[in-house]
Amino acid sequence: MKTQYPTATWTVRQLCKDDGRTPEGVCFNPQECTTAAGVPGTRYTLYRDGEVFGTACLTADEERKVGDPPPIRILVLKAFENLDWPASExxxxxxxxxxxxxxxxxxxxxxxxxxxxxxxxxxxxxxxxxxxxxxxxxxxxxxxxxxxxxxxxxxxxxxxxxxxxxxxxxxxxxxxxxxxxxxxxxxxxxxxxxxxxxxxxxxxxxxxxxxxxxxxx
CATH class of the missing domain: 2.60.40 (Immunoglobulin-like)
Incomplete structure (x- = not known):
């Protein structure tokens, strides 16, 4: 039988070099990074239920535009090992x-x-x-x-x-x-x-x- 668990809420926030943001909260000087594939990107902070979960380096294609959240697949892969998989009895x-x-x-x-x-x-x-x-x-x-x-x-x-x-x-x-x-x-x-x-x-x-x-x- 499949087990159901409470739903976690995920949000993201783009990291700025010196926290420089517009009044709307948009980062105009994001932290640059290089992905594992060697592609330039920018860095985001990931939050799970309001608590810092980690960061992710996203390419320009993944980012799509300033302020967009990262692709869901990246979040899922990062979340997989932190979900509450049940221990065997x-x-x-x-x-x-x-x-x-x-x-x-x-x-x-x-x-x-x-x-x-x-x-x-x-x-x-x-x-x-x-x-x-x-x-x-x-x-x-x-x-x-x-x-x-x-x-x-x-x-x-x-x-x-x-x-x-x-x-x-x-x-x-x-x-x-x-x-x-x-x-x-x-x-x-x-x-x-x-x-x-x-x-x-x-x-x-x-x-x-x-x-x-x-x-x-």
């Missing part, structure tokens, strides 16, 4: 925070669906979507593994680990989001060539030894 079997030494402990998560986050970018309705594409499992004994599988409940053991000694450990699963895209005002999706890892919360797990019991028949 880790499931461990056996349950209840205890497992046995020298036997398979099963790990999985149900976080497999795409997540869509609506964002307001300079008076446009933007929806950013990404899905889990990899999982990094931390077993708490110094070992970890990365898979594309989210694991599965018993009897499947897609992601299993054998603890060799009794111990109290912290286990977790990190999630990599990718296969991302965004839409503007309900239009066709456009690819976002970015990925991001979201760390999962630690869970306590006690590894105990199975004690033999005498059964009287």
């Amino acid at each position: 880790l499931e461990v079997q056996p349950p209840d925070g205890r497992t046995l030494v020298n036997l398979d402990t099963n790990f999985y998560t149900s976080n497999t669906e795409a997540t869509s986050i609506p964002v307001s970018l300079v008076q446009a309705r933007v929806v950013v979507t990404a899905e889990p594409i990899a999982y990094r499992w931390h077993f708490g004994d110094g070992s970890s593994t990365t898979t594309t599988s989210p694991g599965a409940p018993y009897p499947d053991l897609d992601v299993a680990h054998v603890y060799e000694t009794t111990d109290k450990v912290l286990v977790s699963v990190d999630t990599q989001y990718g296969a991302a895209s965004f839409t503007v005002n309900g239009g066709p999706p456009e690819e976002i060539p970015s990925t991001i890892w979201i760390n999962g919360e630690d869970q306590d797990l006690e590894v105990v030894e199975a004690l033999p019991q005498l059964v009287v028949r």
Whole structure:
């Protein structure tokens, strides 16, 4: 199921060399910069919900005219890694925070669906979507593994680990989001060539030894 989040409001302001502006707030001596492609541009400050988010160097074509906001794609690419992508909830079997030494402990998560986050970018309705594409499992004994599988409940053991000694450990699963895209005002999706890892919360797990019991028949 897709998860919805509160909408963030994005605004921009062109940076001036000495804050020289007209009474209308238009910058008449913008800060010059060079883009990563080596193209001359001018610099903007980006604001998210009124708080400074960062800056962007825009070409003359992107700028279009003094005072225009930067293209939405630039804002989306900068915003992608700062959106609230959900952490995966880790499931461990056996349950209840205890497992046995020298036997398979099963790990999985149900976080497999795409997540869509609506964002307001300079008076446009933007929806950013990404899905889990990899999982990094931390077993708490110094070992970890990365898979594309989210694991599965018993009897499947897609992601299993054998603890060799009794111990109290912290286990977790990190999630990599990718296969991302965004839409503007309900239009066709456009690819976002970015990925991001979201760390999962630690869970306590006690590894105990199975004690033999005498059964009287």
